[in-house]
Every structure is written in C-alpha cells, then in structure tokens.
Amino acid sequence: MARRSGSIWTGCGTVFLKEFADHLRSGRMRVLEWLVLLTGIGAIYTAIQDLKTTTSQDPFLFLRLFTDSHDPLPSFMAVLGFLIPLVAIGLGFDAINGEFNRRTMSRILAQPIYRDALLLGKFFAGIATIAVALTTLWLLIIGFGLLTLGIPPTSEEVMRGFAFLVVAIAYGGFWLAVAILCSVIFRAAATSALVSLGLWLLMSILWPLLSRFLTSAIFPTTPMSLLVGPSYQEIIVQQTLARLSPNTLFAESMMGLLHPSTRALGPVFMDQLQGAVMGNPLPLAQSLILVWPQVTSLIAGVIVLFVAAYIVFQRQEVRA
Amino acid sequence: MSEPENIIVAKGLRKLYGRHVAVDGIDLTIRRGEIFGMLGPNGAGKTTTILMLLGLTEASEGSVSVAGFDPMRQPLDVKRHVGYLPDSVGFYDNLSARVNLRYTGRLAGIPHSQLDDRIDDALLRVRLLEVAGRKVGTFSHGMRRRLGLAEVMMKRADVAILDEPTSGLDPQATFEFLEMIRGLRSDNIAVLLSSHMLDQVQAVCDRVALFKSGKIALEGTVDELSQKVLGGGYNLEIEATGDDLPKLLAQVPGVQRVTHSGGGKYSLVAAHDIRNELGKAIFASGGMLMRLDHVEPSLDTVYRHYFEDYHGAA
Numbered sequence: 183m184a185r186r187s188g189s190i191w192t193g194c195g196t197v198f199l200k201e202f203a204d205h206l207r208s209g210r211m212r213v214l215e216w217l218v219l220l221t222g223i224g225a226i227y228t229a230i231q232d233l234k235t236t237t238s239q240d241p242f243l244f245l246r247l248f249t250d251s252h253d254p255l256p257s258f259m260a261v262l263g264f265l266i267p268l269v270a271i272g273l274g275f276d277a278i279n280g281e282f283n284r285r286t287m288s289r290i291l292a293q294p295i296y297r298d299a300l301l302l303g304k305f306f307a308g309i310a311t312i313a314v315a316l317t318t319l320w321l322l323i324i325g326f327g328l329l330t331l332g333i334p335p336t337s338e339e340v341m342r343g344f345a346f347l348v349v350a351i352a353y354g355g356f357w358l359a360v361a362i363l364c365s366v367i368f369r370a371a372a373t374s375a376l377v378s379l380g381l382w383l384l385m386s387i388l389w390p391l392l393s394r395f396l397t398s399a400i401f402p403t404t405p406m407s408l409l410v411g412p413s414y415q416e417i418i419v420q421q422t423l424a425r426l427s428p429n430t431l432f433a434e435s436m437m438g439l440l441h442p443s444t445r446a447l448g449p450v451f452m453d454q455l456q457g458a459v460m461g462n463p464l465p466l467a468q469s470l471i472l473v474w475p476q477v478t479s480l481i482a483g484v485i486v487l488f489v490a491a492y493i494v495f496q497r498q499e500v501r502a
Numbered sequence: 503m504s505e506p507e508n509i510i511v512a513k514g515l516r517k518l519y520g521r522h523v524a525v526d527g528i529d530l531t532i533r534r535g536e537i538f539g540m541l542g543p544n545g546a547g548k549t550t551t552i553l554m555l556l557g558l559t560e561a562s563e564g565s566v567s568v569a570g571f572d573p574m575r576q577p578l579d580v581k582r583h584v585g586y587l588p589d590s591v592g593f594y595d596n597l598s599a600r601v602n603l604r605y606t607g608r609l610a611g612i613p614h615s616q617l618d619d620r621i622d623d624a625l626l627r628v629r630l631l632e633v634a635g636r637k638v639g640t641f642s643h644g645m646r647r648r649l650g651l652a653e654v655m656m657k658r659a660d661v662a663i664l665d666e667p668t669s670g671l672d673p674q675a676t677f678e679f680l681e682m683i684r685g686l687r688s689d690n691i692a693v694l695l696s697s698h699m700l701d702q703v704q705a706v707c708d709r710v711a712l713f714k715s716g717k718i719a720l721e722g723t724v725d726e727l728s729q730k731v732l733g734g735g736y737n738l739e740i741e742a743t744g745d746d747l748p749k750l751l752a753q754v755p756g757v758q759r760v761t762h763s764g765g766g767k768y769s770l771v772a773a774h775d776i777r778n779e780l781g782k783a784i785f786a787s788g789g790m791l792m793r794l795d796h797v798e799p800s801l802d803t804v805y806r807h808y809f810e811d812y813h814g815a816a
Contacts, residue, residue, distance in 0.1 A: 188578035196608040285592025289653070291558055292586035293609035294578040500558045501549065 190302075193295030197303025198310075205273060205311040214269045215315055219322075221261045226323055228252035230330050241463065244335040245342060245440045247327045258323070259436045262350060263429060264386060267357040269315065271378045273308045274361030276371040278495060283371065288500050301495055305362060305488060312354035320347050338442075338466055345470065346439050352480045353432045357382065359487035366495045385427040393423035417449045428483060431476045438473035447472065509534045509661055509692045510555060515564035517550050517716075524550045526716035527564070532692050534660070537683070539703035540696040541805065542713030548696040549589060551713075552665055555694075556586055569660050582611065585654030589666040589696075591646055595639030599630060599649055602638055603656055610657050624652040628682060644675035651682055655689075662686055663694045668702055680706050704801040712808065720808065728799030731808045735759075735771035737797045740780065742766055744789020754783050766792065769803075 205211050229250040233243065240246065251257035256264075278301070281287040290300065320343065328334065335343070360381060364374040397420035407413065412420075424430045434447050442463030446454075464472070510532040517525040525547040532538045540548045553559035555566060557573030557580050566573050569583035593602045603621045612620060625631040628648040633641075641649065647667065654662045667683065668676045676699075684706050686693050697703050703710060704724055712720040712727070720727050728737075735758050743766050744750065751760045751768060756779065759771040770780075777794055784791045797803075 187576045192578060192611070193609045196605070200605050284594065285588070285590045286594060288558070288588040289586070289591065289593075289606065289650070290609065292556060292581060292584070292588070293606055294581040294611060295609055296578070500553060 188294075188296070190296045190298040192299060193293065194299040194303045194306075197295075197300055198307050201304050201307030202310055205307060206314070210272055211311065211315075214272050218262075218265050218269065218315070218319060221265065222258055222319060222323070223326075225251070225255050225258040225261050226326060228255050229258065230327070233331060241336070242339060242342075242442055243331065243333065244324075244327060244339045245442070247323060247331075248343075248346065249436075249440050259433075259440065263353075263432050263436070266312070266316075266350060266354045267382045267386070267429075268379075270308070270312060270354045270357035271361040271375070271382060273311055274304075274358045275365055275375040275378050277304045277308070277362045278365045278491075279369050279371055279374055280365070282369060291500055297495055298492070301362070301488075301492055305358065308358045308362070309351065309355050312358065313351050316347060316350050316354065341466055342439050342442070342469070345466075346436065349432065349435045349439065349473075349477055349480070352477065352484065353428065355484045356428045356480055356487070359484050359491065363487050363491040363494070366491045366498070386429045389427040390424060390430070393420055393426075396423055414449060421448060425476075425479070428480060431480050435473040435476040435480075438469050438476070442466075442469060444469070444472065447476070507533055509569055510694070511567045512551075512555065513565050515551065515554060515566060516562045517547075517554060517559065518562045523716055525554070528716075528718055530711065530718070532661075532694060534692050535687065535690050536708040537687060537693040537695060537706050539707030539710040540694065540713060541698065541700065541703055541710055541801070543698060546713035547716040548713055549665055550716075552586075552663055552694070552696060555663065556581065556584060583659055584661045584663060585657040585659035587647075587650045587654055587662070587664045587667055589669065591650040593638040593641075593646060593649060596637060598635050598637055599625065599641070600634040602649070603653055606653055607656055612656070620656045620658070621652075624655040627655055627685065628652045644671050644679070647671060647675075647679060648682070651679070655686070658689075659691065661692045661694065665696050666698075667695065668697065668699060676702065700801045700805055710801065712805070714809075720804075724799070724801050724804070727801070727804045731804045736774055736776075737799055737803070738770040738772060738777065738780070739763075739793070739795045739797050740768045740770060740784075740791070741793035742768070742784050742789050742791045744784060744787050747784075747789060750783060750787055750789075751780065754779050769797075 226247060229247055229252060232250055232252050233246060236243075248258050251260065276283075281290065281300075291297065324335065324343070357378075361374070361378045364378045365371070368374040368377065397416060400419060401407070401413065401416040407416075425434075438444050438447060443461055445458065445464060508531050510530060512528060512530040515525055515528040515530070516523070528547070528551055530551070540551070542548055550559065554561045555568055555573060557577035560574060568580045571579040571583070573580045593599075594605075597605075600621055603624070604617060607617045607621060608614075622631060622634075625634050628651050630645060630648055630652060633645070638646065638649065651664075651667070654664070664683065668679050671679060680702055683693065683695065695703065695707060707724075709721070709723055710727060711718045720730060722730070740751070747766075748760050748762060748768065751757060751770060754776060756773045756776040757770055758773060761769045763769050775796070777796070781791055781794060
C-alpha cells in the first residue's frame with residue numbers, strides 16, 4: 183500500500199494544548215497534587231527534624247531531605263515512588279475511552295488529523311502535567327530545605343537532585359503509558375482505572391514478595407544454602423525478577439542518585455572491593471553510569487507500552 | 503482549475519467485518535450543490551458507507567474519490583474538504599460552545615485570524631450565538647445537534663455528511679433543522695444525508711438512494727423512484743363500500759393494481775386518470791363512494807411498496 187500523505191504531527195500541538203489546559207484545570211489533578219504535597223511535606227518535615235539533630239559530617243546533607251525516613255512516615259523518595267503512579271493513572275485512565283464515551287471521538291477524527299496526533303498529544307500533555315507538578319514539588323522542597331536547614335545545596339547536590347527529577351518524570355511516563363494503554367483497550371473508564379490500579383498494586387506491593395517466592399521455588403533451600411547463604415545465581419535470578427517491576431527500577435535509580443556512596447546495585451565479590459574506600463561517595467558521572475541501565479529500561483518500557491497503545495488504537499473502529 | 507462536477511464518486515465499495523458483509527458493492531455519485539439522501543433501515547450499511555467515504559474505516563474493496571482525493575491514501579485532504587455530523591454527536595460538556603468549536607476549528611487548520619469570525623457566523627446561522635459562552639453541558643439534545651451543524655458550517659467544506667441528523671428531535675426542532683440543512687444548498691456544497699425518516703428526506707433531498715442489506719436497491723429522484731416501484735402509474739385513493747369491491751375495482755379498465763389499506767380504503771395504481779370510470783363503476787354496482795383522491799407519490803409509499811415486494815419475493 184502506498185504511503186499516506188500528510189504529517190502525523192498535524193494537530194498534535196492543538197490536542198496537546200487542549201489536554202494540558204484540561205489537566206491543569208481539572209479537579210482530579212488538584213486532589214492528586216494536594217495528596218502528594220501533604221504526604222511529601224509530612225515526610226520532609228520529619229526528615230528535617232532528624233537532620234537538625236545530626237552533628238556528623240555529611241557532604242550530602244541536602245540529599246538526605248529526600249531519602250531520610252523517620253518512623254512511622256516513609257522517606258519522601260518512597261512516598262513519590264508510591265504516589266507518582268497514582269497521579270499518572272489518574273491523568274491517563276480515561277484518555278481514549280473518555281472520548282468515545284463523550285461521543286466526541288468521531289467528530290475529532292473527522293478533522294484533518296491522524297489518530298497518531300490524538301494519542302501523542304494526550305501522552306505529551308500527561309507527561310507535561312506530571313513534569314510541572316513534580317518540578318513544582320521539587321522546587322518547594324528545596325526552598326523548604328533552604329529555609330529550615332540554613333545551608334545551601336552544593337552544585338553536585340543540585341545536579342543529583344535534577345537527575346532525580348528526570349527519572350521521576352520518566353517513571354511517571356511509564357504509568358501514564360500503562361493508563362493510556364488501558365484506556366485504549368477498555369471501553370469503560372471504570373474498568374480501565376481498576377485494571378491500571380490493580381497493576382500498580384501488583385507491581386508496588388505484591389511483586390517484591392512474588393519475586394522472592396518465585397526464586398525460592400527455582401532454588402529450593404538445601405543444607406548447603408543454609409550454611410553459606412544464597413548462591414550467586416539465586417541472587418541474580420531474584421534481582422532480575424524484581425527488576426521486571428518499574429517500582430524496583432525507580433527505587434534502584436533513586437538509591438544510586440541520592441545516596442552517592444552507593445557503589446553497586448547488585449551483588450559484589452570481595453575481590454571487587456579490594457582497594458575501595460568504603461563509604462566514600464562516587465562522583466556524579468559514576469553514579470549516573472551505575473543507574474543508567476535502570477533508567478534506560480524505564481524509558482524503554484514507556485516506549486513499548488506506548489507503541490502497544492498505538493497499535494491497538496489504530497485498529498479500533500471509530501464507530502462506538 | 504475547474505471544480506469536478508462529481509464531488510463524490512464511489513465504485514464497487516465493499517466492507518467486510520470478518521465474514522459479515524456490511525456493505526456489498528455500492529456505486530455512488532454525488533454532485534456539487536445537491537442534497538443526496540441515503541435511506542434504509544438500520545443496519546443497511548449507511549453509516550459504514552459514510553465512514554468509508556471519510557476514510558475513518560478502511561474499505562475492503564472498491565475505490566472512492568472525495569473532492570478528487572482518495573480517503574485511504576490522502577485522508578487528511580479528504581477530511582479538510584468534508585464536514586461530518588455523526589449520528590451520535592457529543593461535545594466536551596465542561597467547555598463552552600465557542601471553545602468546543604475553537605478546538606475542532608484549530609484541528610481543522612482554520613487560520614487563526616478567521617476562526618472567531620467563522621465561529622460567530624456559523625453559530626448565528628444555527629441560532630446559537632446568544633448561548634455561545636454557555637457550557638455545552640447545559641445544552642438540550644436539539645442544541646447539540648445544531649452545534650454539530652455549526653461545526654460543519656464553520657469548516658466551509660465542499661461536502662457535508664450528516665448521519666441521521668434529525669433522529670431524536672421533536673417535530674418543531676426537526677422542522678427547523680431541515681430548514682438549516684436546506685440553507686446549506688446556497689453554499690453550493692454537496693450534502694449527503696442519511697436517515698430512515700422518509701418524509702424528511704423527501705422534503706429536502708434532490709436525489710435518494712435506497713439501501714437494503716448493504717446494497718443500493720434503488721437510486722434517483724423521488725419521482726423516478728416512484729416510477730420504478732409503482733410502475734409510473736397514477737396513484738389513487740378510494741374510500742368506498744360495496745360488495746366485492748377489490749374485484750370490481752380491478753375490473754375497471756386501466757387499473758394496474760389494487761391494494762386494500764384497511765377499512766373501506768383502497769389504493770389504486772392506474773395507467774391514467776380514471777377517476778370518472780371508477781366512480782361510475784362503484785355507483786353502478788350499488789356501492790357508496792366516500793372519497794376519491796389523486797395522490798402525489800410519496801417516498802413513504804415507494805419505500806413500503808418496495809420492501810413489501812421484496813418481502814413478498816423472499
């Protein structure tokens with residue numbers, strides 16, 4: 183078949199602007215933002231209480247704003263890992279089926295645009311909304327930190343903080359793509375929301391347990407393993423399984439970026455530690471190299487999910 | 503460059519959904535400046551045909567040209583020249599009528615400088631200008647339909663495709679809506695209208711195609727159709743009493759067909775005006791004649807006769 187004429191980008195900008203404006207004005211977004219803000223402030227506040235009493239020397243005091251936890255509240259990083267998916271799903275679960283249910287789909291597609299433009303515009307609008315929300319939150323926290331801690335962050339801390347922001351947005355993109363895929367597959371918005379939320383719970387709560395369970399099924403406990411601990415293969419298998427969840431990838435990237443002293447995310451042999459100065463922070467570039475596989479896997483996941491949504495959408499009949 | 507006279511040309515259009523044939527070989531030619539009606543029961547393939555003309559559904563076989571473009575290969579060019587009012591039209595309820603139109607207007611690529619003027623113009627024509635700033639969520643069914651028509655007008659397309667434009671409207675709203683559709687004729691565009699409301703189609707359409715099981719069963723002006731189906735005869739309606747009236751009527755010279763339409767009413771098809779002869783025959787037999795009318799063929803009769811014959815044959 184001959185190539186179709188015209189650009190897939192025609193109308194993409196219009197869809198983007200409309201969806202972006204809708205997101206920013208919607209009550210749904212406001213609720214989600216307050217949720218993130220309040221839990222975030224709670225986590226940060228306790229972290230600051232702890233930091234104020236710390237007397238030890240830490241070159242990365244500012245980053246500990248994000249990572250320190252104080253019972254019963256989790257760290258800010260953990261809060262984000264849990265809540266970003268919720269925000270992304272909230273933005274995307276009715277992206278496509280909502281147009282069908284409002285009966286606006288055939289009217290929109292009768293305009294001179296390709297379906298690509300609609301899907302891309304909606305996806306980018308969702309990403310932009312997440313980016314705006316996270317950047318605002320990030321700046322607020324830095325401001326809050328400056329006020330309460332009274333010390334400015336170093337340039338490396340700012341760089342690491344910025345890398346963290348980028349990864350957090352990519353992580354949001356992953357869940358947005360999941361939600362949009364569900365919104366293409368399921369005609370009812372409620373079903374789409376339930377399925378995406380189900381996946382989120384599976385990935386964030388059940389999967390860590392499941393991956394451990396599966397590993398122990400593959401490597402049954404032997405008297406030998408009780409003595410010397412798990413074998414190298416067992417650790418690798420368990421880690422690989424765990425990394426199928428985007429939450430693991432996100433948590434590992436956060437670990438590498440916000441804890442500069444992290445040297446490896448997998449098992450390390452004794453001989454590899456020879457000559458290493460334990461507890462000494464890695465330079466930023468080395469930390470980036472460390473988390474690079476995790477970040478690229480996340481982005482690859484976004485692309486795969488988006489392509490799946492695209493293919494399903496292209497094959498759908500316009501008639502509801 | 504001269505505009506092509508035939509703005510929509512479809513040849514041998516077929517659409518299969520799995521093994522189900524939705525549209526089975528349709529040939530269609532629609533000229534600029536005419537209102538073309540697509541008639542037929544639900545599921546006869548009207549909407550599927552429309553979607554194929556728009557390039558929203560891929561045709562399984564056949565070729566289409568709309569305003570000189572192929573909907574499969576150049577869908578954007580086709581959609582630029584076609585305004586479409588879907589059978590179930592919806593808007594963003596949380597946005598005002600004007601903002602809704604502005605969104606589709608931008609998608610349609612209408613230049614920014616002209617957009618607001620065109621929207622005002624279109625809203626004025628469908629008499630929604632006063633409520634342009636109101637949220638569409640507060641609009642009635644009829645107002646949404648009119649807003650949909652305003653969108654088609656705003657686009658200033660060469661072809662307007664209206665799918666069941668008056669379904670679900672009350673009689674007054676239907677009448678007004680048909681007036682607006684007739685107003686489109688002055689724009690020198692082609693209007694393609696699908697409906698199963700026969701009287702409405704007859705009221706506005708220049709030519710009609712009768713859809714039946716994915717095929718065009720009949721095509722032409724209402725007069726031509728009645729010629730074909732009713733045999734080009736002279737239609738009479740009689741209300742009379744008498745013994746064995748149908749037989750008696752059928753024996754009158756010139757009568758081609760007699761149908762009993764309930765009570766003492768009969769419809770006749772005759773070769774020429776035989777009102778005089780009929781009257782005489784009835785009086786001669788001692789019957790009583792209550793009414794004897796010559797009726798203009800309505801699409802309704804054509805339609806019913808056609809599908810009666812069809813079912814009779816089946």
